[in-house]
Amino acid sequence: MIISLTPGLxxxxxxxxxxxxxxxxHRLWVILLPMGVxxxxxxxxxxxxxxxxxxxxxxxxxxxxxxxxxxxxxFVVASLAGFLYGLSVAxxxxxxxxxxxxGSALSVIFAGDLLTLYIFWELMAISSVFLVLFSxxxxxxxxxxRYIIVHIVGGLVLLAGIIMHAHATGSLLFxxxxxxxxxxxxxxxxxxxxxxxxxxxxWLSDAYPESTIMGGVILSAFTTKTAVxxxxxxxxxxxxxxxxxxxxxIFGVLYAVFExxxxxxxxxxxxxxxxxxxxxxxxxxPLAIAGSAAHAFCCIIYTALLWMAAGAVIHRTxxxxxxxLGGLYRYMPFTTIFAIIGALAIAAAPFASGFTSKMLxxxxxxxxxxxxxxxxxxxxxxxxxxxxxxxxxxxxFFGKDCGLKVNExxxxxxxxxxxxxxxxxxxxxxxxxFYSLLPFSDLVMATIPHTFYxxxxxxxKNVVTQWELLLMAVVAFFMIxxxxxxxxxxxxxxxxxxxxxxxxxxxxxxxxxxxxxxLINRLAMGGVKRLAGFFQTSIPTLxxxxxxxxxxxxxxxxxxxxxxxxxxxxxxxxAFPFTVLGAMVxxxxxxxxxxxx
Amino acid sequence: xxxxSFFERQSVKQWCWRLLIGSLTVLFCIDAFVLDRYSKFxxxxxxxxxxxxxxxxxxxxxxxxxxxxxVAKILHKLLSAEETYYTxxx
Numbered sequence: 001m002i003i004s005l006t007p008g009l010x011x012x013x014x015x016x017x018x019x020x021x022x023x024x025x026h027r028l029w030v031i032l033l034p035m036g037v038x039x040x041x042x043x044x045x046x047x048x049x050x051x052x053x054x055x056x057x058x059x060x061x062x063x064x065x066x067x068x069x070x071x072x073x074x075f076v077v078a079s080l081a082g083f084l085y086g087l088s089v090a091x092x093x094x095x096x097x098x099x100x101x102x103g104s105a106l107s108v109i110f111a112g113d114l115l116t117l118y119i120f121w122e123l124m125a126i127s128s129v130f131l132v133l134f135s136x137x138x139x140x141x142x143x144x145x146r147y148i149i150v151h152i153v154g155g156l157v158l159l160a161g162i163i164m165h166a167h168a169t170g171s172l173l174f175x176x177x178x179x180x181x182x183x184x185x186x187x188x189x190x191x192x193x194x195x196x197x198x199x200x201x202x203w204l205s206d207a208y209p210e211s212t213i214m215g216g217v218i219l220s221a222f223t224t225k226t227a228v229x230x231x232x233x234x235x236x237x238x239x240x241x242x243x244x245x246x247x248x249x250i251f252g253v254l255y256a257v258f259e260x261x262x263x264x265x266x267x268x269x270x271x272x273x274x275x276x277x278x279x280x281x282x283x284x285x286p287l288a289i290a291g292s293a294a295h296a297f298c299c300i301i302y303t304a305l306l307w308m309a310a311g312a313v314i315h316r317t318x319x320x321x322x323x324x325l326g327g328l329y330r331y332m333p334f335t336t337i338f339a340i341i342g343a344l345a346i347a348a349a350p351f352a353s354g355f356t357s358k359m360l361x362x363x364x365x366x367x368x369x370x371x372x373x374x375x376x377x378x379x380x381x382x383x384x385x386x387x388x389x390x391x392x393x394x395x396x397f398f399g400k401d402c403g404l405k406v407n408e409x410x411x412x413x414x415x416x417x418x419x420x421x422x423x424x425x426x427x428x429x430x431x432x433x434f435y436s437l438l439p440f441s442d443l444v445m446a447t448i449p450h451t452f453y454x455x456x457x458x459x460x461k462n463v464v465t466q467w468e469l470l471l472m473a474v475v476a477f478f479m480i481x482x483x484x485x486x487x488x489x490x491x492x493x494x495x496x497x498x499x500x501x502x503x504x505x506x507x508x509x510x511x512x513x514x515x516x517x518x519l520i521n522r523l524a525m526g527g528v529k530r531l532a533g534f535f536q537t538s539i540p541t542l543x544x545x546x547x548x549x550x551x552x553x554x555x556x557x558x559x560x561x562x563x564x565x566x567x568x569x570x571x572x573x574x575a576f577p578f579t580v581l582g583a584m585v586x587x588x589x590x591x592x593x594x595x596x597x
Numbered sequence: 598x599x600x601x602s603f604f605e606r607q608s609v610k611q612w613c614w615r616l617l618i619g620s621l622t623v624l625f626c627i628d629a630f631v632l633d634r635y636s637k638f639x640x641x642x643x644x645x646x647x648x649x650x651x652x653x654x655x656x657x658x659x660x661x662x663x664x665x666x667x668v669a670k671i672l673h674k675l676l677s678a679e680e681t682y683y684t685x686x687x
Contacts, residue, residue, distance in 0.1 A: 250665075257669035258677070329604075375657070382661045398604045461632045464624055469654040471621045476662030478614070484666055489677040499683055 006050055006062045006110055007037045007072060008120065011079075011103025019096045027087055030095045034080035041072055049112070060112025060174075066439040067293060071109045071229050073437065074297045075102060077423070078221045078304050085308050085416025086214030089315055097130035098218045105222040109229055113172040114162045117230065121158065121194075125151035128223060131215030132207050140210040146495070147207035150193065154200070158190025177234050188235055194227035197244050197278060198251045201271050202495035205255070208270070209263035209320070213311040216263055217416075220307045221300045224270055228277045228296050237284025245279025246376035248272070253383025255493070260321045260486040262310045262392060266303070269346060269388045272380060273299045279377060280361045283368055286440040287447055291360030294438055298353035298427060302345035305420035306388065309339035312409035312417070313396055319404070322391065322486045327401030335409050336397045338417040345424045347389040348381055349470055350456065350463040353427035356434070359462065360448060378469070385473040386484075395486065431455070531584070540564045625655070 005013065014033040018026050050062035079102045083095065104124035111117040125148065132144040164183035166172050177184050189200075196204040208219050235241060252272025259265045273295070280292035312335045313328060314320050329336040345352035348359075358381065365374040408414070427434045432450045435441055449455045456463055544564050551558050603609060 253665060254669045254672055257666065258673045327605075378657050379661045379665065382658050383665045386662065386665070400605060461628070464628045464632060465654045468621065468624050468628065469658045471617060471624070472655045472658035473662045474617060475621065476659050476666070478617075480663065480666045483670060487673065487677065488680055489673075490680055490682060491673060492676045492678055492682070 006107065007040055007076065008103045008105070008107030008110060009061070010037055010040065011099050011106060013103075015096045015099035015103065018092065018099055023092060026092050026095065030083045030099070031080070031087075033099070034076050034083060037076050038080070041069070041076060044069070044072075051112075058113075059116045061107070061116055062110045063112035064110070066437065066441065067229070067232060067289075068109050070293045070297055070437050070439065071225065072106060074300050075106055075109065075222065075225075077419075078300050079218070081301075081416045081419040082214060082217045082221070082304060082308075083416075084419065085217060085311075085413050087412035088410035089311075089413075090212065090214035091134070094131065094134055094212055094214055097127050097134070098214070100127035101131065101218065102222060105226045108226050112174055114166065114174050115172050117174055118155070118159055118162055121226075122152075122155050124223065124226065125155060128219060131219055132211045134212050134215065135210055137210070143207045143210040146499070147203050150200075150203040154190050154193030156190075157186050157193070161186030161188075161190055174233060176236055180238075184235075188231075188238070191227050191230045191234070192244065192278075194223055195231060195274055195278060196224050196227075196248070196271050197274070198247050198271075199494040201248070201251070202493040204271060205264055205267040205493065206495055208267045209261055213315050216311055217304050217307045220266070220270055220303045224274050225277075225296045225300055228274060228281070228292065231278060231281045232289060232292055236281055236289055238282055241282030242279050242370065242373050243282070245275045245277070245282055246373050246380075247275070248278055249275025249377055249380035250383070251275070253380055253387065255491055256387035256391075257383075257484050258487045258489075258491065259387070260323055260488055262313065262320055262322060262325070262396060263307070265322075265387050265392055266306050266310055269306070269384065270299075270303055272384060273303065273346065275380060276358060276361050276377060279373060280364060283361075283364050283370065283373075285364050285368060286443050287360060287367065288364035290438045290440045290444045291357065291364050294357040294360050294434070294444075295354075297434070297437075298345065298357040298424070301420050301423050301427075302342045302353060305338060305342035305417055305424060306346065306392070308413065308417045308420065309335050309342060310392075310396075312413050315413070316406040316409060317402075317404050319402070321488075322395035322399070323488070325396045325402050325404075326399030327397075328404070328406070329397040330401075331404075331406045332397070332408050334414050335417065336393075338414075338421045339397060340393055341421045341424055343389045343393050345428065347385045347470060348466065350466055351425070351428045353424045353431075353434075355466060356427055356431040356455070360444065363448065382469065382473045382476075385470055386477055389470075390474065390477050391486065621655075 011033065014029070018029055018033075021029055044062075044064045046064050048062060048064045049060060052059045052061055079098070082098070086094065101124055104120040104127060107120035108117050108124065111120065129144050129148045129151075132140055132147055134140075161183050162172075165177075165187060168181070168183060169179075177187070193200040193203075204224070208216055211219055231241065249272050252268045252270070252275060256265050256268035256272070259268060277292045277295050277299070280288040280295065310320075312332065313325065316332065317325060317328070319325055341352065345354040348354040362374060362377060365377065409417070429452055432445075435444050435448070435450050438444055444450070449459050541564065544560065547563075551563075604613075
């Protein structure tokens with residue numbers, strides 16, 4: 001048995017060490033650990049596999065290829081930025097939970113078999129819920145409970161699929177699946193739950209906004225992107241995913257339009273952006289796969305940046321609704337700048353990372369002549385400008401002054417946001433290095449311009465049309481702004497089925513079972529009583545009739561009724577239960593015999 | 598009376614609006630009269646029959662945004678509920 005520490009296991013071990021360290025040292029530890037893992041990642045190559053032999057065969061804990069490395073790099077970088085950001089607000093227990101969570105996500109990324117994937121998949125769900133629960137409010141506890149229930153059910157669906165798949169194929173290898181059967185559909189559904197695909201998405205907008213300040217940043221980066229990775233690995237080219245992705249992308253936009261809570265707006269953005277990635281998985285061409293991985297990479301960074309900005313605002317103001325905020329650009333200039341960079345990136349504005357990654361997906365859709373999905377994604381891009389691009393920035397930072405005079409975010413927060421903003425802009429301006437990390441990087445380089453000159457000068461038409469798209473969306477936004485003001489009302493999501501309808505269903509089922517129990521009880525007891533009454537009177541009568549000739553022949557003067565009472569007493573106290581039981585068994589046998597023949 | 602902040606001033610709002618429309622017009626002109634005429638600035642790949650027209654993206658953005666706003670409004674009418682709708686639910 002070979003034991004080696006993979007990046008994921010290093011994080012999990014690091015969590016145990018973090019829990020034991022004193023407060024002064026644990027802060028240093030949570031920064032040094034991701035840095036150490038970054039060094040480890042740099043030394044990994046395609047030959048760096050780690051396997052463990054056990055009773056269920058060989059488990060591959062570390063599989064290194066461009067796809068896993070793309071996600072590995074961004075996970076570790078995002079964790080470093082997130083941990084730096086949290087230094088001034090997060091408690092030690094949050095870091096411990098986050099380390100286990102990120103370690104599990106990394107272990108899923110590098111898993112080469114389905115059993116390893118499942119184990120860390122569940123550990124990821126369990127550890128992440130603490131980032132919600134540590135908010136320590138009534139709503140966070142309730143949301144956390146719903147979150148873990150949804151994830152455990154999703155995990156069980158995945159497990160059922162894995163068991164059936166392993167039984168059918170005899171293999172636990174985690175690789176592209178081409179067979180469409182019950183097992184693989186179950187696996188797909190299990191993964192789509194974590195990807196927050198419609199109609200399994202409501203857990204995200206329910207739980208993430210209730211998390212802690214740092215928890216929100218960390219959660220925004222890992223669960224859904226890990227699921228996208230598993231989809232990329234197992235289900236590339238499954239046509240169904242094209243439309244699942246398009247629906248996700250548009251659903252996220254539609255639900256965010258009237259949302260008031262800034263972190264819930266960003267939660268819907270995660271669903272929206274995930275739609276682009278899932279759609280690309282469905283397209284399945286090498287360029288689409290590279291595009292999906294690229295978009296996951298960029299999305300993790302700029303979504304984290306937006307969550308950081310939102311967290312900084314909540315930390316300083318204590319408010320999280322658009323209608324309670326406004327005019328913060330004067331008090332939080334750095335946060336405003338970083339939020340604008342994040343918003344530009346999520347809206348795929350040229351010079352920011354979202355543009356370079358979304359371009360790959362849209363190009364892949366065009367090359368496969370998928371006009372309607374392509375149009376759906378373009379529409380979703382327009383919608384993103386509405387909520388994450390304009391609503392979040394305008395209402396929070398430039399809207400009517402809310403009267404809150406606050407300080408700029410603490411320095412660690414600024415540092416965390418700065419790292420994310422820098423990466424976002426660097427990838428947007430000079431994507432060559434980034435593209436070289438991706439799977440099928442040679443093809444990407446050959447198909448898409450990858451230098452500053454290539455993107456912004458030689459093929460400037462792409463840039464100009466994208467600006468036209470964005471600016472026209474801005475014009476449309478201002479034209480209809482008054483009709484789409486954020487509302488304090490909530491929009492019922494699919495969670496209505498398990499938060500409201502299920503309650504009524506459970507109440508109905510319990511009532512029905514109760515009613516049926518009483519009915520059957522009454523009927524059965526009535527039948528038993530009648531049967532018992534029959535035997536109670538018939539057996540003494542039968543005994544009397546059997547004894548009658550003897551009594552008559554012996555000329556004894558016997559009172560018939562007294563004798564029957566005696567038999568009755570005897571039957572009740574001694575023979576009755578056995579007699580009834582015997583009679584019932586006999587009747588049952590007769591009934592069965594009649595039924596069979 | 599409290600002075601409105603910089604971005605709340607009516608004149609600033611007007612200038613922002615003019616800047617927006619002006620930028621869009623300039624981009625539109627560059628797209629139609631410069632980029633489309635010189636092949637070396639042409640779109641990298643793409644399907645000309647789909648998105649060749651200079652009006653295409655502007656149209657998608659404008660009508661798409663109005664369409665999304667309308668659908669969101671209808672959804673909001675149909676599915677919205679009081680903030681306390683789920684209170685005490687699990």
